[in-house]
Amino acid sequence: MAMGAQLSYTCAPYLLASAPKAHEQIVWAESNAVVYANSVLAARTLKYPDYLDICIALTGRAPFIGAHRDQGRFATLRIDVKPLDSLDDAFWPLLGYHVGLLCGSEIPLLCGLENTAPSRDDLKAFCAAFATTSAAPMFHISQITPEAMRESQALGGLPPSRHLTIEPADLLASWYELDHAEASQVDLISLGNPHFSLSECAALAALCSGRRKHPDVTMAVTLGRAVYDDASAAGYITTLERFGAQLINDTCWCMLGEPVVPPTARTLMTNSGKYAHYAPGLVGRQVHFGNLAECVETACSGEASGRLPTWLTAVATRQGAH
Known part of the structure; x- marks a missing residue:
């Protein structure tokens, strides 16, 4: 400095x-x-x-x-x-x-x-x-x-x-590499690898508005202090905190372990391809991978749906038929 x-x-x-x-x-x-x-x-x-x-x-x-x-x-x-x-x-x-x-x-x-x-x-x-x-x-x-x-x-x-x-079948194979957790129960929703942008904060706040996460699920979002300030001014941080999300500045998931990752957690879910790849080695947890909306739904239910995105469903159906 x-x-x-x-x-x-x-x-x-x-x-x-x-x-x-x-x-x-x-x-x-x-x-x-x-x-x-x-x-x-x-x-x-x-x-x-x-x-x-x-x-x-x-x-x-x-x-x-x-x-x-x-x-x-x-x-x-x-x-x-x-x-x-x-x-x-x-x-x-x-x-x-x-x-x-x-x-x-x-x-x-x-x-x-x-x-x-x-x-x-x-x-x-x-x-x-x-x-x-x-x-x-x-x-x-x-x-x-x-x-x-x-x-x-x-x-x-x-x-x-x-x-x-x-x-498309190649992408389905990579999907299963990232979305590999055996248990449907999810203990942690990990968002912000890389750090969330202001538009991502807005999208997440829209998905979380008027809702509340499951009491047994931790949702944590990492983001830079400049984006946090802008998101706070826009009201997104208030919405996310009401939902039950934890907002973390100045570090990201490549540096985080327990207790941000709850010691009792066995499975996490993320929308980050990077963290889905690194998390098993970094924090020793199994991973579910999905889009942002699926992460919010899982935060509310505590259970990963196991649904494939629509653009991969037809591929999986064809493979099943074979």
């Missing part, structure tokens, strides 16, 4: 007023933020390790390599996504998780999503899950992310070295 740093304490610095602009050279370390900055904001950074980022802050100099340069931002892998109908907010973290498994350290170009119109929150969820399973610093989505308005732009005018296709 004495160096002149600003206190933000958030894993989603792209939600702050200081978010970088397109082509701006920055140095970030948190993996979801790096991928979001490069892919969604078109800023330029690598995934920097702790302490090297401090050295760069002191000197104002970073290695001119990788995604800092035009040549290091082109896709080398094309992935076609077969279309699905009636998508909800669980689609994007699931897709990010699956795409990351496919591409390793290669930067992918995703095609077939041109008409899906993802929100910034959808892309945030995609980035976090993608960064969980991939070493790549960024991705492109045709006609959605700023450096992929044309396929040739994202590919740097060269043909891709590989060309893959994601079938």
